[in-house]
Amino acid sequence: MAVNMNINDPSHELFLNPSDNPNNILVSELMNGENYGHWKKAMEVALIAKNKLGFALGTCTKPDGPLAGQWDRCNKMVLSWIINAVIKDIGQSLLFSSTANAVWIQLEQRFGEADGTRIFKIQRDLYTISQNNLSVADYFTQIKKLWDDYDSLISIPPCSCGLECASLKAARKMIQDQQLMQFLVGLNEDYKVIRGSILMIKPLPTIDQVYELIQ
Numbered sequence: 001m002a003v004n005m006n007i008n009d010p011s012h013e014l015f016l017n018p019s020d021n022p023n024n025i026l027v028s029e030l031m032n033g034e035n036y037g038h039w040k041k042a043m044e045v046a047l048i049a050k051n052k053l054g055f056a057l058g059t060c061t062k063p064d065g066p067l068a069g070q071w072d073r074c075n076k077m078v079l080s081w082i083i084n085a086v087i088k089d090i091g092q093s094l095l096f097s098s099t100a101n102a103v104w105i106q107l108e109q110r111f112g113e114a115d116g117t118r119i120f121k122i123q124r125d126l127y128t129i130s131q132n133n134l135s136v137a138d139y140f141t142q143i144k145k146l147w148d149d150y151d152s153l154i155s156i157p158p159c160s161c162g163l164e165c166a167s168l169k170a171a172r173k174m175i176q177d178q179q180l181m182q183f184l185v186g187l188n189e190d191y192k193v194i195r196g197s198i199l200m201i202k203p204l205p206t207i208d209q210v211y212e213l214i215q
Helices: 034-050 054-055 064-084 088-092 102-110 115-128 138-151 166-187 189-199 205-212
Strands: none
Touching: 034 054, 034 064, 034 102, 034 138, 054 064, 054 102, 064 102, 115 138, 138 166, 138 205, 166 189, 166 205, 189 205
16 A cells, blocks of 8 residues: 555545644643543544544554655654743743653653552542532533543443444443432432432432433
8 A cells, every 4th residue: 555645635644734833722621630521532532533642541652754755744743832832930841852752751740640649539439429508500510520430441342243222221220320320319308309219210320311310
């Protein structure tokens, strides 16, 4: 298969759009050290959309020959995007890094956590979260964020049969019911009556259905 040398092809990893600028900020929330997990996910999505995630992961290596200069341009572009996506104090510590991949690794080493530590923190927060002074919408947003974080670390292994078998469906239903219970437990006592009514429903409704009922 011939190697694609046309860097004007948008599908080429070395393609740069005229709108690409070193000062672009690709995420809505800068990384401050406390939000690394969510920031990393957002940056991955943004870099995939730009077809530049390979520079951060190190899978897009510098080629020999005429494309080497274009690779340098793309690498510096991605490096700038990453630095612009973190707070100033962190960004200043990254200025002398030579590649986007080196910065990506450095941030993971500094702010990434072992999966076991992250799972422990998420589980602890799920056990203690409650509505308190939050609106139902804000409470639901917070607990759903924890569920999404947990799901990104723990996934149900695919069934060996390759089909949506009864066991797989039952496992997913069990997780959904557990999330529903967590949501209901944390609601304020103002919702005691409707909570009791929901728990009488067989089979239990989905969390989205319950949220709509309570709202």
